[in-house]
Amino acid sequence: xxxxxxxxxxxxPEQDPPASTSGVIGWMRQNLFDGISNSILTLASLAFIxxxxxxxxxWFWSPTWSGGSLNQCREIVAEAGKxxxxxxxxxxxxxxxxxxxxxxxxxxxxPNLAFALMFVALIPILFSMISRRMNWFLLALVLFVATLxxxxxxxxxxxxxxxxxxxxWTGWQIVTINGADRAEQIKGGAKRLPNPLFFTATxxxxxxxxxxxxxxxxxxxxxxxxxxxxxxxxxxxxxxGGLGALIVAIIAPVIWWLFLVGxxxxxxxxxxxxxxxxxxxxxxxxxxxSITIGVVAIAVSLPLGIILALGRQSDLLxxxxxxxGFIEFIRGVPLITLxxxxxxxxxxxxxxxxxxxxxxxxxxxxxxxxxxYIAEVVRGGLAALPKGQYExxxxxxxxxxxxxxxxxxxxxxxxxxxxxxxxxxxxxxDTTLVSIIGLLDPIGLSNSIRADVNWNGIVWELYGFIxxxxxxxxxxxxxxxxYLERRLRTDHR
Amino acid sequence: MTTLTDAPKESFRPSMLLYDxxxxxxxxxxxxxxxxxxxxxxxxxxxxxNLADLGKEPSFGFLGESAGYDINQKLIxxxxxxxxxxxxxxxxxxxxxxxxxxxxxxTVVGVLVGVLRLSHNWIVARLMTIYVEMFRNVPVLLWIVFxxxxxxxxxxxxxxxxxxxxxxxxLLNDSVAxxxxxxxxxxPLFSRSLGxxxxxxxxxxxxxxxxxxxxxxxxxxxGFLVSGLLVKRANRIQAATGDRPKTxxxxxxxxVVPTAxxxxxxxxxxxxxxxxxxxxxGGTYMRNSLIALxxxxxxxxxxxxxxxxxxxxxxxxxxxxxxxxxxxxxxSRIMRLVILPQALRVIIPPLISQYLNLTKNSSLAIAVGYMxxxxxxxxxxxxxxxxxxxxxxxxxxxxxxxxxTISSVMNVYNNAVKLKER
Numbered sequence: 001x002x003x004x005x006x007x008x009x010x011x012x013p014e015q016d017p018p019a020s021t022s023g024v025i026g027w028m029r030q031n032l033f034d035g036i037s038n039s040i041l042t043l044a045s046l047a048f049i050x051x052x053x054x055x056x057x058x059w060f061w062s063p064t065w066s067g068g069s070l071n072q073c074r075e076i077v078a079e080a081g082k083x084x085x086x087x088x089x090x091x092x093x094x095x096x097x098x099x100x101x102x103x104x105x106x107x108x109x110x111p112n113l114a115f116a117l118m119f120v121a122l123i124p125i126l127f128s129m130i131s132r133r134m135n136w137f138l139l140a141l142v143l144f145v146a147t148l149x150x151x152x153x154x155x156x157x158x159x160x161x162x163x164x165x166x167x168x169w170t171g172w173q174i175v176t177i178n179g180a181d182r183a184e185q186i187k188g189g190a191k192r193l194p195n196p197l198f199f200t201a202t203x204x205x206x207x208x209x210x211x212x213x214x215x216x217x218x219x220x221x222x223x224x225x226x227x228x229x230x231x232x233x234x235x236x237x238x239x240x241g242g243l244g245a246l247i248v249a250i251i252a253p254v255i256w257w258l259f260l261v262g263x264x265x266x267x268x269x270x271x272x273x274x275x276x277x278x279x280x281x282x283x284x285x286x287x288x289x290s291i292t293i294g295v296v297a298i299a300v301s302l303p304l305g306i307i308l309a310l311g312r313q314s315d316l317l318x319x320x321x322x323x324x325g326f327i328e329f330i331r332g333v334p335l336i337t338l339x340x341x342x343x344x345x346x347x348x349x350x351x352x353x354x355x356x357x358x359x360x361x362x363x364x365x366x367x368x369x370x371x372x373y374i375a376e377v378v379r380g381g382l383a384a385l386p387k388g389q390y391e392x393x394x395x396x397x398x399x400x401x402x403x404x405x406x407x408x409x410x411x412x413x414x415x416x417x418x419x420x421x422x423x424x425x426x427x428x429x430d431t432t433l434v435s436i437i438g439l440l441d442p443i444g445l446s447n448s449i450r451a452d453v454n455w456n457g458i459v460w461e462l463y464g465f466i467x468x469x470x471x472x473x474x475x476x477x478x479x480x481x482x483y484l485e486r487r488l489r490t491d492h493r
Numbered sequence: 494m495t496t497l498t499d500a501p502k503e504s505f506r507p508s509m510l511l512y513d514x515x516x517x518x519x520x521x522x523x524x525x526x527x528x529x530x531x532x533x534x535x536x537x538x539x540x541x542x543n544l545a546d547l548g549k550e551p552s553f554g555f556l557g558e559s560a561g562y563d564i565n566q567k568l569i570x571x572x573x574x575x576x577x578x579x580x581x582x583x584x585x586x587x588x589x590x591x592x593x594x595x596x597x598x599x600t601v602v603g604v605l606v607g608v609l610r611l612s613h614n615w616i617v618a619r620l621m622t623i624y625v626e627m628f629r630n631v632p633v634l635l636w637i638v639f640x641x642x643x644x645x646x647x648x649x650x651x652x653x654x655x656x657x658x659x660x661x662x663x664l665l666n667d668s669v670a671x672x673x674x675x676x677x678x679x680x681p682l683f684s685r686s687l688g689x690x691x692x693x694x695x696x697x698x699x700x701x702x703x704x705x706x707x708x709x710x711x712x713x714x715x716g717f718l719v720s721g722l723l724v725k726r727a728n729r730i731q732a733a734t735g736d737r738p739k740t741x742x743x744x745x746x747x748x749v750v751p752t753a754x755x756x757x758x759x760x761x762x763x764x765x766x767x768x769x770x771x772x773x774x775g776g777t778y779m780r781n782s783l784i785a786l787x788x789x790x791x792x793x794x795x796x797x798x799x800x801x802x803x804x805x806x807x808x809x810x811x812x813x814x815x816x817x818x819x820x821x822x823x824x825s826r827i828m829r830l831v832i833l834p835q836a837l838r839v840i841i842p843p844l845i846s847q848y849l850n851l852t853k854n855s856s857l858a859i860a861v862g863y864m865x866x867x868x869x870x871x872x873x874x875x876x877x878x879x880x881x882x883x884x885x886x887x888x889x890x891x892x893x894x895x896x897x898t899i900s901s902v903m904n905v906y907n908n909a910v911k912l913k914e915r
Binding site: 317319336348475 | 518521542632892
């Protein structure tokens with residue numbers, strides 16, 4: 001009988017996968033044309049995209065940058081033989097206003113410098129991979145560029161020479177010594193550059209001075225309040241004991257800030273006047289105003305929110321009730337009502353005769369608003385921590401604040417990063433609400449621009465530009481939060 | 494001999510208030526309370542003094558005075574000689590109207606976008622991502638003013654509908670007119686109307702409830718109840734015999750037939766808007782500010798809801814889907830019976846807080862001139878009476894009541910659906 005069994009003795013050569021499952025075609029079959037309904041969806045989406053782009057691109061590509069009014073724009077568009085086109089003249093004419101409001105033109109280097117310095121000041125907080133040398137180099141660079149726009153004088157030339165020297169020195173180090181070698185040197189006890197956080201702390205007082213101007217001695221005297229408290233504690237604690245010294249160290253700066261800052265600053269300024277031209281709050285506007293309110297409120301609301309969250313989680317009943325009451329009240333009312341309080345009532349709540357700045361009032365209310373939301377986010381982070389962490393901290397003998405600082409907060413804050421950042425994004429977007437109480441943020445300005453005879457009837461270009469400005473900030477904030485989450489992720493996935 | 498003595502009694506020293514953990518908690522709380530009361534007393538004292546200087550004793554008497562301003566979009570009758578309280582009431586209803594409309598639209602769009610963002614279809618998923626990022630990253634106030642501007646600038650004016658060859662025409666068989674002043678849509682009319690019930694007599698809170706509406710709603714509710722009974726019966730039969738009787742036409746019938754009957758009895762017909770002179774008459778008029786606010790709020794909130802829905806669906810582990818598939822359930826039932834009930838537990842709490850946000854954001858109506866509670870009580874009433882303290886406090890109180898009501902409902906729901914761990 002004939003043996004029909006067949007055994008293959010050699011391997012077949014490898015074959016390519018079928019064309020329909022690999023490469024571009026395979027990808028398209030899997031992702032775009034997987035079944036009838038999916039194909040219909042794809043075709044509909046493509047048609048939609050085509051429809052949008054076929055209208056948008058010709059509209060967007062319109063040579064109206066120099067148009068002085070909507071009518072001129074229309075003439076230009078008609079001459080170009082198009083049906084419709086964007087009128088970019090309004091952006092060309094008004095972009096400085098949308099960015100700076102009515103901040104005096106010759107002084108705009110100050111907000112520019114303030115915001116350039118802000119990024120330098122934020123580097124040590126936001127990015128751990130940028131070295132100290134790099135940070136100081138960037139600071140010197142920003143300051144040097146600023147000196148080029150300020151004016152002239154021998155003092156300025158001295159400063160420029162010093163800054164160039166600093167740049168060359170730090171730059172030389174950056175170029176010649178790479179990161180790994182430098183880390184070795186530091187381990188071996190090499191002297192490090194001062195921590196850039198010192199500049200960050202300085203910046204807190206520098207920013208208001210740059211923006212609002214006035215005597216430099218006012219921010220310096222304010223900063224001295226902290227030194228006063230520290231000194232009081234140092235000098236008094238050997239004499240009257242820690243507790244008494246602590247009380248004095250809290251009271252002394254308050255007295256200093258309430259009663260002595262003004263006269264002291266004025267006194268020194270009379271002897272040695274170093275002043276920037278003051279700019280009043282009503283000239284602030286545009287994105288400058290949004291960023292000022294947003295940044296200050298963000299910076300202050302985080303610590304305040306953490307304290308509120310701890311208060312809400314506290315065992316102390318009274319403290320807990322007060323925190324809960326505050327948080328629920330703030331979260332229960334719209335921000336606009338709080339801004340009305342800032343606009344109409346905050347001065348009424350203060351002692352008679354007080355009249356403090358509208359931007360400051362708005363910042364206070366925005367800070368309180370955002371702090372309540374931060375508190376809830378942080379509370380979520382605290383609640384998500386396993387109880388074992390608290391018990392382990394107790395077992396180590398750590399007291400409440402040490403346990404919070406070393407064990408609880410680092411973990412709870414890490415969990416709450418997405419929530420915190422989205423609260424910040426929300427706050428930054430909500431700064432636009434100040435237009436309702438009459439401040440001229442980009443939206444407030446857009447109303448006045450649209451009321452202008454030249455630009456009456458303009459919609460898409462103006463709002464698109466403003467939306468883009470906000471989008472840049474909020475989108476980069478959300479991307480940064482994703483980056484931070486990745487960096488702090490300690491579990492191995 | 495040994496004697497048993499008590500431990501020497503520790504005398505109380507003031508420093509124990511701070512260093513002894515038995516007393517420290519009390520000390521801190523008392524200090525906090527004193528601080529809080531001092532601050533509060535100081536604020537109230539300042540306020541009283543400032544108001545006395547201005548000659549404005551706090552009083553809510555202004556609520557009873559004649560308002561003297563018109564409200565252009567209202568759900569209940571209101572004339573300009575009505576009281577400020579009445580105006581505030583109209584405003585409150587307007588707030589609730591736009592909040593309700595917004596929540597419905599935002600949920601529909603949000604769920605759709607959230608599900609489509611998880612679609613296998615690459616283009617659709619990307620388009621939805623663009624939508625979400627675009628709306629989430631731009632201030633809602635910008636969307637509101639922008640929608641308003643687009644409505645005003647791009648839609649035709651009512652006069653464009655006039656003449657023999659008008660520039661614009663009405664939609665849907667001449668029943669809907671989209672103009673830059675607002676939308677005119679057909680209104681429901683009843684030729685054999687049952688009339689209204691007048692609640693609260695002639696006071697500022699007087700309120701008419703249409704009996705027609707009550708009749709229709711109760712018929713609908715009764716229909717749904719009966720249809721629920723039908724489902725129960727079908728379940729019983731299925732449990733007993735294994736066969737499920739087809740019930741959908743019965744279910745549809747008990748809802749549709751009585752409703753159609755009552756509509757016929759009441760003489761239901763639509764009143765169409767008509768162009769008379771320079772404007773449209775008849776029909777229901779939705780002002781452009783309402784439309785703009787509604788559109789912007791719902792599209793903005795929908796972006797957040799989409800993310801919540803997406804996160805909720807992603808939170809259900811793939812094992813659940815696979816287990817359900819292994820049981821032989823088909824795709825639609827896996828979604829309805831396995832995924833959704835679990836995902837809803839994750840989705841509902843943040844969803845409700847989005848509804849809350851939408852309601853609070855509706856206060857931005859003041860930017861486009863929609864007369865909600867912010868526009869009436871905290872807007873024109875404040876400006877006319879100069880009662881900043883009272884109006885702002887009242888407005889806050891109203892919003893606080895709305896928020897706390899919604900969040901207490903949410904707490905009840907959360908407790909009902911939360912995983913019972915034993």
